[in-house]
Amino acid sequence: MSSWLAFSGCLENRLLSSSPIYRRQLFLIRSLGGYCCRAHMEEGRGVPGVGVSTSQTDAETVIQRITPILDPSRHKGQAGKIAVIGGCREYTGAPYFAAISALKIGADLSHVFCTKDAAPVIKSYSPELIVHPVLEESYSVRDDEKASVSAKVLSEVTKWIERFDCIVIGPGLGRDPFLLGCVSDIMTHARQSNIPTVIDADGLFLVTNNLDLVRGHSLAVLTPNVNEYKRLVEKVLDCEVDDNDASAQLLSLARRIGGVTILRKGKSDLISDGVTVNNVCNYGSPRRCGGQGDILSGSVAVFSSWARQYISATKEADSKSVLNPMVLGSIAGSTLLRRAASLAFEHKKRATLTSDIIEHLGRCLEDISPSK
């Protein structure tokens, strides 16, 4: 048995290592080409933990494999159609960052569905985005019209939803109860239509309070930061975050929510779908300006849809049921963001802003996967 199966120190992972599905998935991910997963012993504080560490080379190989060839015979839309559901009176930058990142990585079309107040502002950031002013907040809706407005919002969004390869729920969504109710309906519809969904920021607030929205949704990715992860662990596992056994706890969490993929953001990013745990730890930037999470959510959306295309095109039918495109997309998105952040920091140092990082996404992807 190779070393990457040699788990220890946690019942869940001993069980895991003996699971045929787990072994098969690790084998397939590794055979993606140079991509290898290794058992990673976290020996700090004398408490052994479990993780599957992804070297930079491994992660870059994932990016190379899933990034589609730029073929002149392809038509508009085939390299990805992404939508971001977010943007309200208060927040407009976040959905822009997520949507423009998707385009800069290589998606063909990027839409934003936001409130009426937010739309002109988001549109003005860039003519490249298609911005739909369709969401409503409580302050603009009378009680007696809530049911009809809610139905209208749902119909305005759902008439588009099946065109998208992936949607991102949450950047700049805010916490207005009426708006979140509408977004719950949108999420339910998207799930019924089998649309991959990345959930971040206020979308995680929504999901943490209503886990049924994502329970068992294998095409969902949650991207919590430290605080969002804490709330999720408390709600689902009914315990505190255990950094000494971070991978095992993340694995339990993903499993307990029925196999959603969780990308836990931190000094290194931990990714699990309840079957594998991957650790992306290439160096990013010490700068913590707001908005980097939005880049990540847009990036994961594009790469997940590319990974889905890649897997459905592979000849080995077996891999289709085992390789998880949301995990591959998360590894790729995390890796690219870190590399772009690192490059932006080299140039701008303490003055680095999120827009500077976005400007480096293209070059970083080109370095990893040249478009020829």
Added chain:
Amino acid sequence: MSSWLAFSGCLENRLLSSSPIYRRQLFLIRSLGGYCCRAHMEEGRGVPGVGVSTSQTDAETVIQRITPILDPSRHKGQAGKIAVIGGCREYTGAPYFAAISALKIGADLSHVFCTKDAAPVIKSYSPELIVHPVLEESYSVRDDEKASVSAKVLSEVTKWIERFDCIVIGPGLGRDPFLLGCVSDIMTHARQSNIPTVIDADGLFLVTNNLDLVRGHSLAVLTPNVNEYKRLVEKVLDCEVDDNDASAQLLSLARRIGGVTILRKGKSDLISDGVTVNNVCNYGSPRRCGGQGDILSGSVAVFSSWARQYISATKEADSKSVLNPMVLGSIAGSTLLRRAASLAFEHKKRATLTSDIIEHLGRCLEDISPSK
């Protein structure tokens, strides 16, 4: 008889090759200087087809001939006044791309006529454009005021229309029935005023459902993409798209609509006015980000108006009745967009966005036709 008249394999084209108008047009286009049309046999799958292939050199010669000399004695407006009718609550990027492309190529003035919601956003993209907030969508008009609002919209636009050398109908127009009704009235008025008209995007949706808007309009150019072309063929020819005989089918289509020019966008662009078929195939970019069609519509508008000026200034009176400025404008617009897209892709690779391509229009035109 030279090879470029040696058609075969299609009744329509055998008839065509014997037409004196057709022979005269080909002779005049060729004599534009170095611009030569050649019979092009598509022998794939054993079904011979017909096309007239335009080499890059030929197309660039067209651009050189029709691009006006920059003469200090000329005054504002003489290098082209273009208007884009489009831009609604949902779409604001598309009319901006079309209008700013016209300016970047060399038009003197570029206007946008859009809805009241869209205007502030389009204005915010650039102070170079003149943006008129005059169109209305159903949601802002009561049923009992539709007739009066419609009349007001028409008068607001038509008081300007005769100043324009070419109008572009469609980028970001949307599909609101009331708005499309108003735009039908505008198109009818523009046609009566003999204003050249480029029709793209939702303008094609409008025209496909009401062919009388363009039937027999020799100064109209339709610029359909794959899906728009499919709908047009099904509606007009009552058959499927035949890629094995693409040129002959396009020729039939243009002829059936009474000699409008059709620029069929694809891996190579096919252009026909029912008399000739031209194929522009210089290499562009494999990137298929949304918005490139808007650049094309703005470009064709400028070049068509320049071609019209060029033809009316030629001494040979005969050429005025035979050379089609809309065909020359389409060849020039398609060629320039492809070259700019290629150059933008060299720099930005997969991260190339429509704005990057627009930034290369000027330099590409300068390379082809130096302003001295």
